[in-house]
Amino acid sequence: MTEAPAVTPTDIETPFRRFLRSYLASKVAVFGLVLLALVLFAAIAGPFLAPQNPYDLKVLDVMDSRLAPGGVSGDGKMTFLLGSDEQGRDMVSAILYGIRTSVLVGVVSTAIALVIGLSLGLWAAYLGGRFDGFVMRLVDIQLSFPPILIALILLALTGPGLGKIIVALVAVKWAYYARSARSIALVERRKEYIEAATCLGLSINRIIFKHLLPNCLTPLLAVTALQVASAITLEATLSFLGLGLPPTEPSLGLLISNGSQYLMSGKYWISVFPGVALLVVVVAINLVADQLRDVLNPRLQTQ
Amino acid sequence: MIAFIVRRVLQSVFVLLIMSLLVFVGIYAIGNPVDILINPEATQSERAATIVAFGLDKPMWVQYGLFLQSAVAGDLGRSFAYSTPALTLIAQRLPATLELAVVAMLVSILLGVPLGLWAGLRRDGFAGRTIMSLSILGFSLPTFWVGLMLIMLFSVNLGWLPSSGRGQTVEWLGIPLSFLTLDGLKHLVLPALNLSLFNIALVIRLTHSGTQEAMLQDYVKFARAKGLASRRIIGVHVLKNILIPIVTVIALQFGALIAFAIVTESIFAWPGIGKLIIDSIRVLDRPVVVAYLLLTVTLFIVINLIVDVLYSVLDPRVRLSDARG
Numbered sequence: 117m118t119e120a121p122a123v124t125p126t127d128i129e130t131p132f133r134r135f136l137r138s139y140l141a142s143k144v145a146v147f148g149l150v151l152l153a154l155v156l157f158a159a160i161a162g163p164f165l166a167p168q169n170p171y172d173l174k175v176l177d178v179m180d181s182r183l184a185p186g187g188v189s190g191d192g193k194m195t196f197l198l199g200s201d202e203q204g205r206d207m208v209s210a211i212l213y214g215i216r217t218s219v220l221v222g223v224v225s226t227a228i229a230l231v232i233g234l235s236l237g238l239w240a241a242y243l244g245g246r247f248d249g250f251v252m253r254l255v256d257i258q259l260s261f262p263p264i265l266i267a268l269i270l271l272a273l274t275g276p277g278l279g280k281i282i283v284a285l286v287a288v289k290w291a292y293y294a295r296s297a298r299s300i301a302l303v304e305r306r307k308e309y310i311e312a313a314t315c316l317g318l319s320i321n322r323i324i325f326k327h328l329l330p331n332c333l334t335p336l337l338a339v340t341a342l343q344v345a346s347a348i349t350l351e352a353t354l355s356f357l358g359l360g361l362p363p364t365e366p367s368l369g370l371l372i373s374n375g376s377q378y379l380m381s382g383k384y385w386i387s388v389f390p391g392v393a394l395l396v397v398v399v400a401i402n403l404v405a406d407q408l409r410d411v412l413n414p415r416l417q418t419q
Numbered sequence: 420m421i422a423f424i425v426r427r428v429l430q431s432v433f434v435l436l437i438m439s440l441l442v443f444v445g446i447y448a449i450g451n452p453v454d455i456l457i458n459p460e461a462t463q464s465e466r467a468a469t470i471v472a473f474g475l476d477k478p479m480w481v482q483y484g485l486f487l488q489s490a491v492a493g494d495l496g497r498s499f500a501y502s503t504p505a506l507t508l509i510a511q512r513l514p515a516t517l518e519l520a521v522v523a524m525l526v527s528i529l530l531g532v533p534l535g536l537w538a539g540l541r542r543d544g545f546a547g548r549t550i551m552s553l554s555i556l557g558f559s560l561p562t563f564w565v566g567l568m569l570i571m572l573f574s575v576n577l578g579w580l581p582s583s584g585r586g587q588t589v590e591w592l593g594i595p596l597s598f599l600t601l602d603g604l605k606h607l608v609l610p611a612l613n614l615s616l617f618n619i620a621l622v623i624r625l626t627h628s629g630t631q632e633a634m635l636q637d638y639v640k641f642a643r644a645k646g647l648a649s650r651r652i653i654g655v656h657v658l659k660n661i662l663i664p665i666v667t668v669i670a671l672q673f674g675a676l677i678a679f680a681i682v683t684e685s686i687f688a689w690p691g692i693g694k695l696i697i698d699s700i701r702v703l704d705r706p707v708v709v710a711y712l713l714l715t716v717t718l719f720i721v722i723n724l725i726v727d728v729l730y731s732v733l734d735p736r737v738r739l740s741d742a743r744g
Contacts, residue, residue, distance in 0.1 A: 257434055260723045261716070262678040269442060269712055272700045349561045356563045357685055357697055369563075376567055376686070380582070384571060391564040402559045 138411045148403025155397050158212055159219040166209035171366055201374060201386045211393045213366035218397060221278070222348040225285035230340055232286065233293025238324050238332065240294070241301035252298070255291040263288045263350060271359040281360045285347050296339050300332045334412055341405035345398045352394055368394045420731070427727055431720045438716045439490070442709050443483050490713065498707045500699070505710035509692055514594045515585060516684070516691030520676040522598060522611040524669060527618035532665065534619075535626025536653065542631065550623060557620025562679065566613040566686040573609060581606050583688035610687040614680060618672055622665060629661030636660075674722050678715065 140146055158165065201207060240248040258266065270284040304310065305328060313323045354360035355369030363370060368390045375387025477485070498505050538550040574582035587602040588595035597603030633639065634657065642652045677693075684693035692711060699707040 253430075261719055262675040264681065265678040265715060265719075268678075268681065268696070269438075272696075272708055272712070273442070273444075345559065349559075352561055353563050353682060357682065358701065359697075372564060372567065379567060379571055380575060384575075387567055388571070391561075391567065394561060394564065398559050398561070402555070406555075 135411060139407055142407055145403060145407030148400050148407065151396060151400035152404050155215060155219065155400050159216045162212040162216040166206075166212045168206050168209045170205040170210040170213055171364065201371070202378070207371075207385060207389050210366060210371055211368070211390050214368040214371055214390055215393055215397060217278075217361065217365060217367050218348050218351060218394065221282060221285070221351045222344045225282045225347050225351075226289065226340060226344045228282070229286045229289035229343075230293050230336075233290040233295075234297045234329070234332075234336070236290070237294040237297030238301050238328055241298045242305055242320065242324050242328065248298075251294060255294050258291040259295070263346075264353065267350060267354055268359065271354060276355075276358070276360055276362045278361060278365055281351055281354060284354075285350060288350070289343055289347060292339070292343060293336070296336055297332055300335050301328055304328055304331050338405055338409035338412055341401060341408055345401035345405065348394070348401070349398055368397075423731055424728055427724055431724050435713075435717060435720055439487070439709075439713055440483065442712045443486060444479070486709075498699075498704055500702055500704045500707075505706040508695065508707060509710055509714060512690060512692045512695050514596070515689060516677060516680050516693060518596060518598065519607070519610055519614060519680055519683070519689060519691060520673060522607055523615035523618065523676055524673060526611050527615040527622050528665070528669060530615075531619045531622025532626050532658075532662075535623040536630055536658075538623065539627040539630025540634070540653070542627075551627065554620040554623040554627075557616050557623075560616070562613065562616060563682050563686055565616055566609075566683060569609050569613055570686070580609055582609065585690060610683050610689050613686070614676060614683040617679070618669060618676070621672070622669065625665045625668060626661060629664065630657060633657045633660050671722075671726065674719050677718070 139149075163169070201210065236251050240251040266288050267284045270287055271280065274280045274283070310323065310327060313327050318327075351360055352367070352369030352372070355367045356373045358373065361367040361370055371390035372387050372394070375383075375385075375390065378386050493506065494504065497503065498508050501508055534550050534554075538547040538554075541547040542551075570582040573580045583606075585595075585597045585603060585606055587600045588597050590596075597607050638656060639652060642656055647656075680689075680691055681693035681697060683689065684691045685697050688694065696708060696711045698704075699711070
């Protein structure tokens with residue numbers, strides 16, 4: 117180890133470090149990040165962590181149904197830490213699989229909606245004129261309906277299913293990205309680098325996706341993060357109503373719905389624990405997104 | 420001005436047509452209602468008779484044409500499950516939903532404004548910060564889960580409030596209402612609280628920021644200089660100024676409340692149109708689903724139309740920019 121001369125942090129501060137420093141300034145946001153890391157770990161490693169595969173009917177025993185948390189299975193091999201549901205399914209395993217589905221649905225639907233909304237928003241902002249008018253009118257019409265109503269119409273038409281709920285969520289969410297991307301891009305496209313790119317005779321798509329897009333992404337990041345949480349909540353709500361995922365797919369909303377029948381008889385764990393898991397997922401994403409919004413907003417920067 | 424309104428009305432009719440086509444085609448495509456409606460042990464001729472009775476044998480576009488024709492005449496078909504006209508069924512359930520939505524709106528203002536005022540006046544205090552953190556929870560908590568927790572706490576554990584149904588109702592001008600009886604009121608508390616959760620958080624936020632802005636205004640300083648009591652400054656002068664935007668926003672949320680009532684009504688078995696649509700989707704009761712969706716979509720289109728026209732009357736810039744775009 118050589119003795120390096122003392123360097124003040126500001127001398128070597130790269131944009132990323134500055135971002136990191138202002139993000140870590142809030143303890144609540146750090147807590148949110150840790151929580152989010154745990155959620156993502158559970159979502160990815162869920163099948164390896166879970167004591168059983170809750171959707172493999174061979175390992176389930178109806179004799180073990182509705183055991184209280186800490187109950188032991190009939191053959192003594194298995195302890196149900198958070199109890200079991202009406203089919204003798206271990207709640208810990210079911211919740212781990214459910215988180216996996218929720219995060220998958222939230223991330224995939226947000227990614228598709230982002231690509232569609234972002235492209236349309238950028239094209240609308242850059243091209244202007246009729247195309248802009250058409251897309252924005254479409255956005256206005258869609259945003260005048262509550263998301264749950266649009267999703268309900270689509271799912272009432274298509275029936276439940278993993279692919280179908282993703283399509284419904286994309287149909288609900290694209291308009292938000294189109295509107296945000298357009299408003300950001302309208303400011304950006306007046307800047308000189310776009311003028312320079314136009315003077316170079318670059319193609320429209322090259323200007324939009326290579327020059328305009330990277331400069332619009334940062335402010336969109338916080339919006340996107342918040343929308344993942346809202347997509348997960350909407351999916352859970354729809355599955356709870358029996359419109360989202362079919363009973364064969366592990367889903368937090370469905371678990372809560374199954375358990376709600378037993379709430380009146382005091383068997384709270386079937387419903388409450390999946391609900392707590394959903395809460396942790398949503399709150400973790402919201403905490404991180406809130407801090408991202410503050411850190412990435414140039415108007416709020418104090419220095 | 421006239422041109423603007425005419426264009427907006429035409430646009431609304433167009434959206435309504437598209438929505439009706441989408442809904443009709445989609446419902447037709449997901450399954451054959453015959454299988455659900457007809458007893459599996461029915462004879463072939465009984466089946467055929469039912470199919471003809473419901474008009475399910477005709478080509479799809481003919482069915483849509485007939486449907487559109489009768490929809491304009493105010494007849495949206497008969498419910499397969501209840502054998503009554505779909506519109507009558509919805510009209511019977513509508514008062515329950517409207518009652519719930521109106522009470523939820525009142526609750527959000529009666530709870531949200533005082534809490535928001537409190538937080539806005541003592542924003543660095545413990546109470547202020549707690550209220551604002553709780554309002555974030557109000558935005559991010561899933562409504563259906565909060566509903567279940569309310570049932571668990573107040574119905575199962577404490578046993579204070581009932582968890583399902585409307586309770587005893589009183590007929591007023593032929594409309595059954597819950598809030599006029601003690602039993603009905605008890606049944607109303609939890610669903611209304613659950614439905615208003617999001618709006619309580621919204622009102623808290625709006626009141627909070629409104630109060631902070633208003634407290635810096637000259638008229639507050641003047642009122643203080645005049646020696647008015649704080650209670651009067653806040654209760655009369657500040658409140659009067661901040662209530663206008665709050666009431667506007669909440670009034671605009673009314674349609675959303677009716678849509679979100681789907682969730683609340685399902686949890687609390689509240690016999691309104693939200694529970695009706697979920698039950699109807701489950702049994703593929705096509706006319707009721709179509710009637711509900713068309714009715715709700717129409718409601719939203721009408722609300723938006725009124726808001727747009729009102730804004731254009733109040734603010735000419737809106738219609739001028741629209742004419743150019």
